[in-house]
Amino acid sequence: MTRLSPLAALLIALAPMAAQAESPQMPATSLAQLVDQAEIIRITNAIDIAVDRKDWETARSYFAETIHVDFTSLTGGDPATIPADALIAGWAGNLTAEKESFHLRGNHQVSFSSADTATVYSHGYAWNRMERGLAPENGGEALWEVWGSYTHDLRRGARGWEVTGMSFTATAERGSSFVRNTPGS
Numbered sequence: 001m002t003r004l005s006p007l008a009a010l011l012i013a014l015a016p017m018a019a020q021a022e023s024p025q026m027p028a029t030s031l032a033q034l035v036d037q038a039e040i041i042r043i044t045n046a047i048d049i050a051v052d053r054k055d056w057e058t059a060r061s062y063f064a065e066t067i068h069v070d071f072t073s074l075t076g077g078d079p080a081t082i083p084a085d086a087l088i089a090g091w092a093g094n095l096t097a098e099k100e101s102f103h104l105r106g107n108h109q110v111s112f113s114s115a116d117t118a119t120v121y122s123h124g125y126a127w128n129r130m131e132r133g134l135a136p137e138n139g140g141e142a143l144w145e146v147w148g149s150y151t152h153d154l155r156r157g158a159r160g161w162e163v164t165g166m167s168f169t170a171t172a173e174r175g176s177s178f179v180r181n182t183p184g185s
Helices: 006-020 031-053 056-060 084-094 177-181
Strands: 063-070 080-083 100-114 117-129 143-157 160-175
Touching (some): 031 100, 031 117, 056 084, 117 177
Antiparallel strands (some): 117 143
């Protein structure tokens, strides 16, 4: 038997009220879609939590074998389809124990293109801190921050929902380019 997250259990309990609250501005959503939506949002948030904890195995568990990534607004280059293991290895190589990170996501909007494929758009904020940035030769600033929007594409597979695509569009950033660009040691 599948164990439901607390949010999914709450949605199930509230489903009768949601059906009664139907209006032209907010069409009724099926209970299954509400549960899927809660799970999809949980996954996108859980990726950030795993990254900040540097729990790379858990972070990897949310992705399909290959993933289409687009971080070109931050890194330049071109979008690419890569093994999810390479994405996680890149994050692990940059966000070592020396570099603290904090990711925050909100304003999720989930849309379904079929019962087994979905896209979630959300706003995101990331904060990185590294003491070595304080050294005068490294710019004298220990922080780097970025704001923007994420789009995650997901599909339902044998293991449940998994991320097949991820893009980030930066809208603003500030702080130390040293902290941003230097892998921790």
